[in-house]
Amino acid sequence: MYRINDCYQKLPGSYLFSTIARKVAAFTEANPDKPVIRMGIGDVTQPLTDPVIKALHKAVDEMADGATFRGYAPDLGYAFLRDAIAEHDFRERGCAIEPDEIFVSDGAKCDSGNIQELFSTDNKIAVCDPVYPVYVDSNVMAGRAGTYDKETGCWSDVIYMPCTEENGFIADLPKERPDIIYLCFPNNPTGAAITKDQLQNWVDYANKNGCVIIFDAAYEAYISEENIPHSIYECAGAKTCAIEIRSFSKNAGFTGVRLGYTVIPKALKCGDVSLHDMWARRHGTKYNGAPYIIQRAGEACYTEEGRASIRGLVDYYMENARMIYGSLKDMGYTVYGGVNSPYIWLKTPDHMSSWEFFDYLLEKANVVGTPGSGFGPSGEGYFRLTAFGTHDNSKAALERMAKL
Amino acid sequence: MYRINDCYQKLPGSYLFSTIARKVAAFTEANPDKPVIRMGIGDVTQPLTDPVIKALHKAVDEMADGATFRGYAPDLGYAFLRDAIAEHDFRERGCAIEPDEIFVSDGAKCDSGNIQELFSTDNKIAVCDPVYPVYVDSNVMAGRAGTYDKETGCWSDVIYMPCTEENGFIADLPKERPDIIYLCFPNNPTGAAITKDQLQNWVDYANKNGCVIIFDAAYEAYISEENIPHSIYECAGAKTCAIEIRSFSKNAGFTGVRLGYTVIPKALKCGDVSLHDMWARRHGTKYNGAPYIIQRAGEACYTEEGRASIRGLVDYYMENARMIYGSLKDMGYTVYGGVNSPYIWLKTPDHMSSWEFFDYLLEKANVVGTPGSGFGPSGEGYFRLTAFGTHDNSKAALERMAKL
Numbered sequence: 001m002y003r004i005n006d007c008y009q010k011l012p013g014s015y016l017f018s019t020i021a022r023k024v025a026a027f028t029e030a031n032p033d034k035p036v037i038r039m040g041i042g043d044v045t046q047p048l049t050d051p052v053i054k055a056l057h058k059a060v061d062e063m064a065d066g067a068t069f070r071g072y073a074p075d076l077g078y079a080f081l082r083d084a085i086a087e088h089d090f091r092e093r094g095c096a097i098e099p100d101e102i103f104v105s106d107g108a109k110c111d112s113g114n115i116q117e118l119f120s121t122d123n124k125i126a127v128c129d130p131v132y133p134v135y136v137d138s139n140v141m142a143g144r145a146g147t148y149d150k151e152t153g154c155w156s157d158v159i160y161m162p163c164t165e166e167n168g169f170i171a172d173l174p175k176e177r178p179d180i181i182y183l184c185f186p187n188n189p190t191g192a193a194i195t196k197d198q199l200q201n202w203v204d205y206a207n208k209n210g211c212v213i214i215f216d217a218a219y220e221a222y223i224s225e226e227n228i229p230h231s232i233y234e235c236a237g238a239k240t241c242a243i244e245i246r247s248f249s250k251n252a253g254f255t256g257v258r259l260g261y262t263v264i265p266k267a268l269k270c271g272d273v274s275l276h277d278m279w280a281r282r283h284g285t286k287y288n289g290a291p292y293i294i295q296r297a298g299e300a301c302y303t304e305e306g307r308a309s310i311r312g313l314v315d316y317y318m319e320n321a322r323m324i325y326g327s328l329k330d331m332g333y334t335v336y337g338g339v340n341s342p343y344i345w346l347k348t349p350d351h352m353s354s355w356e357f358f359d360y361l362l363e364k365a366n367v368v369g370t371p372g373s374g375f376g377p378s379g380e381g382y383f384r385l386t387a388f389g390t391h392d393n394s395k396a397a398l399e400r401m402a403k404l
Numbered sequence: 405m406y407r408i409n410d411c412y413q414k415l416p417g418s419y420l421f422s423t424i425a426r427k428v429a430a431f432t433e434a435n436p437d438k439p440v441i442r443m444g445i446g447d448v449t450q451p452l453t454d455p456v457i458k459a460l461h462k463a464v465d466e467m468a469d470g471a472t473f474r475g476y477a478p479d480l481g482y483a484f485l486r487d488a489i490a491e492h493d494f495r496e497r498g499c500a501i502e503p504d505e506i507f508v509s510d511g512a513k514c515d516s517g518n519i520q521e522l523f524s525t526d527n528k529i530a531v532c533d534p535v536y537p538v539y540v541d542s543n544v545m546a547g548r549a550g551t552y553d554k555e556t557g558c559w560s561d562v563i564y565m566p567c568t569e570e571n572g573f574i575a576d577l578p579k580e581r582p583d584i585i586y587l588c589f590p591n592n593p594t595g596a597a598i599t600k601d602q603l604q605n606w607v608d609y610a611n612k613n614g615c616v617i618i619f620d621a622a623y624e625a626y627i628s629e630e631n632i633p634h635s636i637y638e639c640a641g642a643k644t645c646a647i648e649i650r651s652f653s654k655n656a657g658f659t660g661v662r663l664g665y666t667v668i669p670k671a672l673k674c675g676d677v678s679l680h681d682m683w684a685r686r687h688g689t690k691y692n693g694a695p696y697i698i699q700r701a702g703e704a705c706y707t708e709e710g711r712a713s714i715r716g717l718v719d720y721y722m723e724n725a726r727m728i729y730g731s732l733k734d735m736g737y738t739v740y741g742g743v744n745s746p747y748i749w750l751k752t753p754d755h756m757s758s759w760e761f762f763d764y765l766l767e768k769a770n771v772v773g774t775p776g777s778g779f780g781p782s783g784e785g786y787f788r789l790t791a792f793g794t795h796d797n798s799k800a801a802l803e804r805m806a807k808l
Contacts, residue, residue, distance in 0.1 A: 001614030002583035003524035004674045008682050018479075018688055043475035053468040056697070060460040063452045063660070066794075071447035071659040075422075106510055106662075106692075113690030117545065120407035137689045141521065179406035210405030255475040256467070256696040258510075270408045278412050284422055285541045286517030288510075292660040293460070294695060390470070 007143045012150070016133050016374040017041050023358075024368055031366075037397040039324075039385045040368040042188070042342070044253040046316055046390075048297075049309035052252060055300035059293035073289030076280060077104025077261070081295045084302035085261060089246065095233035101265050103279055104298070106290050108218050108247035108260040113138040114286075115214055115243060115262065118278050119180055126159035126178030128171045130189055130375030130382070132216065135182040153377040162378040163190055169336060169345070170194055173201065177209050183232075184216035186223060189375045189384040190345045191337015193228045199235050206241040212268070212275075213242040218260075221251035221314050222321075223340045239265035243275070250342065250388075252301045252310050259290055259298045317342050320394045321387035327398040328385075342387040345372070357383050365400035411547045416554070420537050420778040421445050427762075428772055435770075441801040443728075443789045444772040446592070446746070448657045450720055450794075452701075453713035456656060459704035463697035477693030480684060481508025481665070485699045488706035489665060493650065499637035505669050505680065507687055508702075510694050512622050512651035512664040517542040518690075519618055519647060519666065522682045523584060530563035530582030532575045534593055534776055534783030536620070539586040557781040566782040567594055573740060573749070574598055577605065581613050587636075588620035590627060593779045593788040594749040595741015597632045603639050610645040616672070616679075617646040622664075625655035625718050626725075627744045643669035647679070654746065654792075656705045656714050663694055663702045721746050724798045725791035731802040732789075746791040749776070761787050769804035 013019060020040050028036060048056075062068035076082070082099035090097035105111050112134045116125075121143050127135050136158060139145050146157030154160060159178045161171035169192035174181075183202060185194040206213045215232040223230055232238045244263040248254035264276040290298075300306045325338035334347040348357040354371030361367045361383075372382030387394065417423060424444050432440055452460075466472035480486070486503035494501035509515050516538045520529075525547045531539050540562060543549050550561030558564060563582045565575035573596035578585075587606060589598040610617045619636040627634055636642045648667040652658035668680040694702075704710045729742035738751040752761040758775030765771045765787075776786030791798065 002527050002616050002674060004677055004679070004682065005522055005524055008522070008685060009677065011685065041476070045470070045473070045475070047470045047473040048467045050468075053464060056464040056467075057461060060457060060464065063460075064454075064457040066449070066451045069449070069451040069657075069660075071449070071657075072445070073660055106695075109692045110690060118409055118412070120409055123406050134689060141686070141689065212406050253473075253475075256473075256477055256693075258692060258695045270406060273408055273413065275408070278408065281412060281415065282545070285538060285545065286514060288513045288662060289660075291510075291662045291695065291698060293697075 005141070007141050010145075010148055011137060011140055012148055016370070019374075020368065020370065023362065027362055034366045036362070036366045036368055037389065037393050037400075038368045039389055039394070039397055040370045042250065042386050042388055043255050044250065044317075044388045046253055046313055048253055048257070049306070049313060051300045051303060051306040051309050052297045055296045056293055059296035063293065070292040073292055073295065075283045075287065075289055076100070077102065077290065078292070078295045081299050084299050088302045088307070090231060090233060093230055093234060095231050097233055097263055097265065101263055101276065103262045103264065103283060104290050104295060105260050105262060105287070106258040107249065108216065108245050109134055111245050111260055111262045112214075112216060114282070115245070116142055116144065116180070117282060118275055123179035124157060124159060125180045125182065126161055126174050127182045127376070128163050128184065128187070129160040129377060130163065130372055130379030131182065132184060132188050133375065135214075153373070160376065160378070163187070163192065164378060168192065170198055173205050178211055181206060181211050181213045182216070183213055184218070186219040186228075186341040188219065189343055189370065189372065189379065191339070191341035191343040193223060193225065193340035195227050196229045196234060199229050199232060203232065203235040203238045203241060207237050211241065215242050215244045217244055218247040219250055219341055220246070221310070222318065222342050224318065225340055228340055233263070233265075239267040241268065243268065248298055248301065251314060253313055254297070257294055257297060259294050317387045320389060320391060324385055324387055324394060324398065327402070331402055338387070344385045344387065346383050346385065348381050348383055351381070354380055354383055361401070364404055365397070367397045367400060409545070411545050414549075414552055415541060415544055416552055420774070423778075424772065424774065427766065431766055438770045440766070440770045440772055441793065441797050441804070442772045443793055443798070443801055444774045446654065446790045446792055447659050448654065448721075448792045450657055450717055452657055452661070453710070453717060455704045455707060455710040455713050456701045459700045460697055463700035467697065474696040477696055477699065479687045479691065479693055480504070481506065481694065482696070482699045485703050488703050492706045492711070494635060494637060497634055497638060499635050501637055501667055501669065505667055507666045507668065507683055508694050508699060509664050509666060509691070510662040511653065512620065512649045513538055515649045515664055515666045516620060518686070519649070520546055520548065520584070521686060522679055523616075527583035528561060528563060529584045529586065530565055530578050531586045531780070532567050532588065532591070533564040533781060534567065534779030534786070535586065536588060536592050537779065557777070564780065564782070567591070567596065568782060572596065574602055577609050582615055585610060585615050585617045586620070587617055588622070590623040590632075590745035592623065593747055593774065593776065593783065595743070595745035595747040597627060597629065597744035599631050600633045600638060603633050603636060607636065607639040607642045607645060611641050615645065619646050619648045621648055622651040623654055623745055624650070625714070626722060626746050628722065629744055632744055637667070637669075643671040645672065647672065652702055652705065655718060657717055658701070661698055661701060663698050721791045724793060724795060728789055728791055728798060728802060731806070735806055742791070748789045748791065750787050750789065752785050752787050755785070758784055758787055765805070768808055769801070771801045771804055
């Protein structure tokens with residue numbers, strides 16, 4: 001009999017957001033008269049902007065004509081998009097990233113999940129705690145996490161780097177040397193941002209200790225303060241130790257459009273093996289490029305008009321973030337995030353556990369958030385709310401919470 | 405220092421089609437006056453059909469309006485598409501596949517490459533020889549293939565099942581029991597089709613021997629003869645041993661649009677572990693759904709108008725296939741395929757090797773095909789031509805070949 005990859009069996013329960021979806025579905029079925037406001041999963045609500053819509057229609061028309069029809073895309077992405085990314089996301093910020101160091105994909109989640117394939121299964125990963133579940137779960141599936149301890153919520157072979165009120169939700173350098181370090185800033189779920197000096201420390205640590213950093217910058221568009229790096233390549237030496245993953249989901253509202261990219265500098269080598277070449281080989285073997293029409297939509301995000309329209313989207317959500325942050329503070333909650341991030345991280349009141357507060361909020365206010373403990377043991381006692389709702393819904397949710 | 409997945413280092417040369425692309429680019433640069441006709445990579449040339457274009461525009465318009473905007477898709481695909489697939493691709497053919505046994509993805513290549521993750525790395529795979537390179541390469545990357553022998557072109561831990569003139573390019577049952585069996589019918593690259601009785605033998609063998617079959621049915625739309633199964637689920641017992649992978653690339657011309665799906669029946673279990681649940685978990689963790697607008701394009705392929713338009717596309721390419729097959733035969737070539745498949749599989753003349761014939765055809769006729777040896781050792785001495793060109797190009801290529 002064939003045998004399965006039994007690492008899958010080690011995964012406890014189901015993926016966080018699936019569990020939430022199930023709980024909300026059960027509540028809604030039992031209470032059809034109580035409309036629920038969703039501030040849980042980080043899904044956007046505002047429509048695509050005009051420049052993107054125009055680009056999509058134009059590209060669709062091209063696909064209707066034999067003279068302009070496009071079949072298989074280049075595995076690594078069309079040059080028109082990679083050029084625009086290199087110029088606007090990197091060179092304009094002083095980062096010398098070349099277009100052929102950019103790998104276009106159908107989203108940051110896929111890249112976050114797949115990137116671990118490049119590494120040996122005996123490498124040790126370090127993650128911030130709390131953390132986006134995909135980093136850990138994809139390593140569990142690959143057999144890199146060891147065994148799960150139900151009591152602590154920890155995997156035996158994963159190095160957890162607590163992000164707490166004490167360290168301002170910026171992890172300290174790990175005591176034990178990891179091989180692979182996952183960092184996400186502005187952070188999901190805490191909303192914390194890292195300063196350039198702090199990130200430089202990580203880069204220096206990685207180069208000194210032979211670690212590779214997987215830097216998730218999906219939320220960089222939400223940075224509003226100075227001295228917060230938008231890319232890890234703003235730090236000296238990052239090109240020899242860091243991979244960066246970016247998304248179009250949260251800035252341009254592409255959660256249902258699917259576009260992202262990963263940067264692997266050519267200078268990133270393990271001995272004489274180029275990780276850039278390895279990822280190119282993976283893309284060539286297991287991937288077939290992002291859809292042409294969607295790469296054109298991505299390109300439209302970088303025109304002057306496109307950038308202004310995306311700034312408008314980000315401003316819309318950040319207005320929510322300010323409102324949520326301020327209102328919760330007024331209600332007496334202890335709140336973090338929301339300044340350089342669309343996420344508000346709040347301390348549950350009255351020593352409730354994260355899931356207790358989830359149930360409480362769902363039942364009493366019909367508001368859905370995400371339990372902090374779902375992101376890791378140090379998330380226990382916290383709760384994440386997102387600013388991706390409409391203004392009206394966000395306001396209504398706060399009014400309901402104020403009445404509790 | 406972190407360590408890489410050194411299985412990548414075992415892969416010889418680069419992916420077949422990348423090598424061809426490099427050779428063609430070099431030729432074109434050296435001979436800018438000699439326009440090349442491409443009959444190598446299986447990329448389509450005809451534009452998307454009207455019903456698909458209309459569906460794309462409509463879906464783009466929905467994304468422009470807050471009331472109809474769609475964010476994250478359901479991980480496993482929208483119900484509107486899964487229902488249409490279940491109805492038209494399966495139930496109409498008498499296969500009892502439920503919509504929730506269908507996992508929508510961004511293409512058959514990704515699914516073909518990723519599916520092996522569900523299995524233990526000590527499982528042994530069996531592949532037809534010649535074969536679509538993704539099956540073997542993705543298993544090499546996972547460490548399931550052993551070591552590569554340059555002399556034979558074989559991996560030590562892979563069971564090769566030769567498909568030759570003698571067996572009509574339908575592999576015999578393997579002498580050594582494999583765990584995972586990859587089958588692709590109508591076949592890429594040989595163009596051979598399998599009868600229902602022949603496929604039933606494989607299903608019976610798999611059930612009896614505890615094997616799982618990964619059945620790639622990407623070319624089912626090209627079946628023109630009776631008694632050739634369009635789905636492996638036409639065979640009794642397939643639901644307990646087979647996974648089927650499907651594509652919209654070759655029937656609806658979606659090579660640049662990216663849409664496919666994989667069927668994992670709920671009855672497919674390894675002991676008490678459901679492979680369906682494992683794949684759902686993988687999708688939930690490492691994938692974020694196919695784009696909404698593209699799923700709507702997929703749905704449009706199943707309306708009456710859509711199906712007629714796709715039949716038109718398939719007929720267009722099959723007209724090419726008939727012409728290529730007939731002309732090559734008239735020129736004295738030994739040719740196979742082309743009847744239930746868009747691929748023509750020809751024997752190289754004068755005992756040339758596959759790559760010798762590739763170079764000869766590129767240099768003398770400026771026609772690009774695919775060397776059979778690129779698909780495996782038994783492909784040596786063969787050459788694949790595709791029918792996916794325009795009528796004019798296909799005709800012109802044949803005229804050039806006739807002059808050799």
